[in-house]
Amino acid sequence: MKSNRKLILQLCGATLGMFLFGFALVPLYDVFCDITGLNGKLELVAKKSTGVIDTSRAIKVQFIANTNESMPWDFVAKDVEMTVHPGENARADFFVQNLTNEQMVGQAIVSVSPSIGAKYFHKTQCFCFDRQVLNAKQAQDVSVLFSLDTDLPESVKKITLSYTFFDITDLQPVAAN
Amino acid sequence: MNIWKVFKAVFSAFIGVQSEKNRLEDFQANSPIPFILVGILMVLIFIFSLVYLVNFMVYLM
Amino acid sequence: MTSAVDHHHGPATGMTRWLFTTNHKDIGSMYLIFSLLMFFIGGSMALIIRMELVEPGLQVVQPEFFNQMTTMHGLIMVFGAVMPAFVGLANWMVPLMIGAPDMALPRLNNFSFWLLPFAFFMLLSTLVMDGGAPDFGWTFYAPLSTTYAPPSVTFFIFAIHLAGVSSILGAINVIVTIMNMRAPSMSYMKMPLFVWTWLITAFLLVAVMPVLAGTVTMMLTDIHFGTSFFDAGGGGDPVLFQHLFWFFGHPEVYIMILPAFGIISQIVPTFSRKPLFGYASMVYATSSIALLSFTVWAHHMFTVGIPLVGELFFMYATMLISVPTGVKVFNWVATMFRGSMTFETPMLFAIAFIVLFTIGGFSGLMLAISPADFQYHDTYFVVAHFHYVLVPGAVFSIMAAAYYWMPKWTGNMYDEYLGKCHFWCSFVGLNLTFFPMHFVGLAGMPRRIPDYSIQFADFNLVSSLGGFLFGFSQLIFVLVVVKCVKGGKKAEAVVWEGAEGLEWQVPSPAPYHTFETPPEVK
Amino acid sequence: MKERSCSSAVLIILAALWSVSAQADWALNMTEGVTEVSRSIYSLHMQIFWICVVIAIAVFSVMFWSIIHHRKSVGAKAEQFHENTTVELIWTIVPVLILVAMAVPATTTLIEMYDTSDSDVDIQVTGYQWKWQYQYLGEDLSFFSNLSTNPDEINNKVEKNKNYLLEVDEPLVVPIGKKIRFLVTSNDVIHSWWVPAFAVKRDAIPGFINESWTRIDEVGTYRGQCAELCGKDHGFMPIVVQAVTDEDYALWLTEKKASIAAEVAAAARVWSLEELMVRGEQVYQKNCAACHQVGGQGISPMFPALKASAIATQAEQRDAHIKIVLEGRAGTAMQAYGAQLSAVELAAVITYERNAWGNDTGDIITPQSIQSMLKSK
Incomplete structure (x- = not known):
């Protein structure tokens, strides 16, 4: 015999390989999201706009503010709707307040609709880039500076844009600040 | 076992139709490795051709 | 189950025989008995579901327990009844069909069986845990299965780990046995189709079970160790879970149907007294599924919001790869055509498989059309589809295999009249249960709900009656098995007239050790 | 004897089935719906259905013909042919051609379904554990939509009405003829917003937004349900959409905003204990009874009792009681109702919980005290 x-x-190697492949799918999924703008996940890195403004087109940009699991934060989009030219720098303001009596940490997650638009929405500065630490009853105005890519599809x-605040107080150790 | 025969065998597997004669020939090969590699290659070709077709359809309509 | 031919030690006696056995026949029997037990446990949960759904209103169970029943019914039937039954049939028949004395790794074989009772004891014990059993569906989508799960989810994860390891080890055992231990004259060209389909199934198992193990491990770390693979707050994504699960899920449904294709391809030629039509096409089509089945997983997720380009790709891919395997049904009809058929119980089950599995295949084709899937998705139309593919598909082929090979295992013929009673009751019960679900699903009844609006009432009543008929008619099968093991008309070596295959060259009942010396394949 | 008893049994079953079916409502097929998309989906559904029926008849007739004629008992001799690649090629190519023919209309319909450009009305649909919230973008109007079926109907104490489990207290009102864009998201687990009549079904994923659209042709009330398992009351969070003419829609908008403004204004005036108890019972019935039960005894351990509980009777627990109702408890089914109910409703339900079922603490929680702790939206 x-x-x-x-x-x-060989078979045990294949099994181990597929187990690791299962985990490799996670970063692969993020790469796939960036390329195709799958379900509106945005790149979380600042990008300077090219400075060329296409005034022939006016794009309506709407902002939605949510708190996940009815997190006890008051989170309101001040600019519900604005008109922006592709390439033009614009700013959208939000108001957020911690209604509880303890310090809390929130993380804003952004999602774009239609999902094709995700690739062409560049954020130069955004409160969603980092964790927001709010003490008891502390209120704060936050904003996002953004620009739309000039080769945004005609359609x-x-x-x-939907901003959703997540309560990550117990998820992250609060840095002593 | 030249490469063209392997491609033909894998293609007939994708369609799911194969004659007894060809099967006996294909099984003369001493190891299945080339068939598996060509199979994976043809799956990738299948995927990218479908992606191309889809982009074309979206562009068309 | 011993016989005079066996010259050295026969099986040990008492419990130690079953605890420490390395004999592929004993382990095969244990797998099959375990699967039958799980079939009844999962079946009783299905009856509780159907009891609640007899009429509108909450009568029998509370919604949270109803969700536990739907979840456990799915898990136990898929991982506990169907897959172990196929592994049991592989353990029994693959060595006999390729002329090998036993499985390549006997001790590993024993270990991979004995993992299962412990895995499912742990899974079933969640029913009595604080917070109840898992109640998030057998597809356990995040975040319902991670942040919002009952505390018993951790035991569910370990149970899936254990069952997964058992399947992987079983698959490795089957691959090594088929590739290395065939009788010299049993070349790949002459291997029976049951062995071919099991070889492909084993490769699929080795490829996807680890991905499922990885996915549940990610759940474990999400729940207990603060990672956020599937929690949007920490940068993860619940849709990632669905991609990972269905990347495992679609090859899994091929794992549950390819062995059935193999069994039907053994039975139909025997009772038609005619060779299988297009053996080469069957071998090539099933082997291409090993790769093609990895390209279509997202047709389970058409409404989750994947972009247009992705949705079109998965629609086209699903339609294209369904053809090579779908048309294999025509091969069986061509095998029957101009044969000289007799209709003993295995053949009845095989014909019912061909007819009803094809109906399941057609509703699958309808579901592949992505726009239409927006009306079908997560309704009872989908429940009808996968029950038509799984119950007459996997379960009926397992029953057909049991009736077909039981004379070889026990040495006695089964009771033909009871066999036919079991078939006709199951056939009527099955159609009464699942056919109305098509209509209720199309009329707009969502899946996994404990109570429904009154316009769905009448078909649900018929479904429930059918469910009880189908459920209790499985007791006839137990009666047939017990009578057959205990005694009955003696079976000769070639039980069915003109049956081909090495398994018919050994006497009935098959001696404890067979093919000590490799047989000669003509 | 065996055959006769068996056939009579079959007759009895058939008779029973026939009587049941006589007065039943046997809805067999998918709804054609009231939108262009739902009608094109319906035609796709029927096309693929008839193709399958034709193929099935062809295959099964050959098969049953062969079952009848090629039987050993009628002396059929088995032929030994076992291969014919041309036949196999034909029955592989033909289905592929049929599917390609089906793929073209399916693609056009799908592309049409994904085109959400230039919508007239934008509505954000947020799925909660076991209710829906509708927010009209740009109209600063949002409300919750709860199941309004009487619990006695669910527990079979009372006759079930026609729209059993498909009725809500605040339906979504939309104009006909306009392109309505739905932005679907979720607050906790994955739900799925489905209205069969529009053929709109979108999964609600927490942290992400999915979009869909519809243009309704006929005035009417259209009902749907959540189509993704989301926990205990997955079957009890229906969707009701009222499609009305433009004028009625504008009328409804102003009237709805007025009623919400009145509700906020009502928080300013002084409420007596009796008024708070009456309003509190209604709010409790709709939001709290599902878990804490109508009598306040709850279901241990998941849903703690409120009747004679420390938190609802002791004076020093009063603030803890308010805090848990407003902020909920993470990881459990207890939600933060501070974001979901108005100040008056919150004050009323807490007062009710502290005075009903014999708790009689005599506490009055005023809407003003709640108002300061609430969100401004």
């Missing part, structure tokens, strides 16, 4: 050792080692005339 042929020795099975070689075949068994997109209206983009909606």
Whole structure:
């Protein structure tokens, strides 16, 4: 009978390989999201706009403010809707307040609709880049500086951005600040 | 076992139709490795051709 | 189950025989008995579900317990009844069919079986845990299965780990046995189709079970160790979970149907007294599924919001790869055509498989059309689809295999009249249960709800009646098995007239050790 | 004897089934719906259905013909042919051609379904554990939509009405003829917003926004349900959409905003204990009874009792009681109702919980005291 050792080692190697492949799918998924703008996940890095403004097109940009799990923070979008030219720098303001009596840490997550628009929405500065630490009853005005890429597809005339605050107080150790 | 025969065998597997004669020939090969590699290659070709077709359809409509 | 031919030690006696056995026949029997037990446990949960759904209003159970029943019913039937039954059939028949004395790794074989009772004891014990059993569906989507799960989710994760390891080890065992231990004259060209389909299934298992293990491990770290693979707050994504799960999930449904294709391809030629039509096409089509089945997973997620380009890709891919395997049904009909058929119980089950599995295949084709799937998704139409593919598909083929090979295992013929009773009751019960679900699903009844609006009442009543008929008619099968093991008309070596295959060259009942010396394949 | 008893049994079952079916409502097929998309989906559904029926008839007739004629008992001799690649090629190519033919209309319909550009009305739909919230973008109007079926109907104490489990207290009102864009998201777990009549079904994913659209042709009330398992009351969070003419829609908008403004204004005036108790019972019935039960005894351990509980009777626990109702408890089904109910409703339900079922603390929680702790939106 042929020795099975070689075949068994290959199969165990394949099993281990597929187990690691399962974990490799996670970063692969993020790469796939960036390329295709899958479900509106945005790149979380600041990008300077090219400075060329396409005034021929006016895109309506809407802002939605949510708190996940009815997190006890008051979070309101001050600019619900604005019109922006592709390439033009614009700013959207939000108001956020911690209604509880303890310090809390929140993380804003952004999602874009339609999802094709995700690739063409560049944020130069955004409160969603880092954690927001709010003490008891502390209120704060936060904002996002953004610009729309000039080669945004013609079909997109209206983009909606949903900001959702997540309570990550117990998820992250609060830095002593 | 030249490469063209392997491609033909894998293609007939994708369609799911194969004659007894070809099967006996294909099984003369001493190891399945080339078939598996060509199979994976053809799956990738299948995927990218579908992606191209989809982009074309979206562009068309 | 011993016989005179066996010249050295027969099986040990008492419990130690079953605890420490390395014999592929004993382990095969244990897998099959375990699967039958799980079939009844999962089946009783299905009856509780159907009891609640007899009429509108909450009568029998509270909604949270109803969700636990739907979840456990799915898990136990998929991982506890169907897969172990196929592994049991592989353990029994693959060595016999390729002329090998036993499985390549006997001790590993024993270990991979004995993992299962402990895995499912742990899973079933969650029913009595604080907070109840898992109640997030057998597809356990995050965040319902991570942040919002009952505390028993951790035991659910370990149970899936154990069952997964058992499947992977079983698959490795089957691959090594088929590739290394065939009788010299049993070349790849002459291997029976049951062995071929199990070889492909084993490769699929080795490829996807680790991905499932990885996914549940990610759940474990999300719940207990503060990672956020699937929690949007920490940068993760619940849709990532669905991609990972269905990347495992679609090859899994092929794992549950390819062995059935193999069994039907053994039975139909025997009772048609005619060779299988297009053996080469069957071998090539099933082997291409090993790769193609990895390209279509997101047709389970058409409404989750994948972009247009992705949705079109998965629609086209699903339609294209469904053809090579779908048309294999025509091969069986061509095998029957101009044969000389007799209709013993295995053949009845095989014909019912061909007819009803094809209906399941057609509703699958309808679901592949992505726009239409927006109306079908997560309704009872989908429940009808996968029950038509799984119950007459996997379960009926397992029953057919049991009736077909039981004379070889026990040495006695089964009671033909009871066999036919079992078939006709199951056939009527199954159609009464699942066919109305098509209509209720199309009329707009969502999946996994404990109570429904009154316009769905009448079909649900018929479904529930059918469910009880189907459920209790499985007791006839137990009666047939017990009678057959205990005694009955003696079976000769070639039980069915003209049956081909090495398994018919050994006497009935198959001796404890067979093919000590490799047989000669003509 | 065996055959006769068996056939009579079958007759009895058939008779029973026939009587049941006589007065039943046997809805067999998918709804055609009231939108262009739902009608094109319906035609796709029927096309693929009839193709499958034709293929099924062809295959099964050959099969049953062969079952009848090629039987050993009628002396059929088995032929030994076992291969014919041309036949196999034909029955592989033909289905592929049929599917390609089906793929073209399916693609056009799908592309149409994904085109949400230039919508007239934008509505954010947020899925909660076991209710829906509708927010009209740009109209500063948002409200919750709860199941309004009487619990006695669910527990079979009372006759079930026609729209059993498909009725809500605050339906979503939309104009007909306008392109309505739905922005679907979730607050906790994955839900799915589905209205069969529009053929709109979108999964609600926490942290992400999915969009869909519809243009309704006919005035009417259209009902749907949540289509993704989301926990205990997944089957009890229906969707009701009222499609009305433009004028009625504008009328409804102003009237709805006025009623919400009145509700906020009501928080300013002084409420007596009796008024708070009456209003509190209604709010409790709709939001709290599902878990804490109508009598306040709850279901241990998941849903703690309120009747004669420390938190609802002791004076020093009063603030803790208010805090838990407003901020909820993470990881449990107890939600933060501070974001979901108005100041008056919150004050009323807490007062009710502290005075009903014999708790009689005599505490009055005023809407003003709640107002300061609430969100400004």
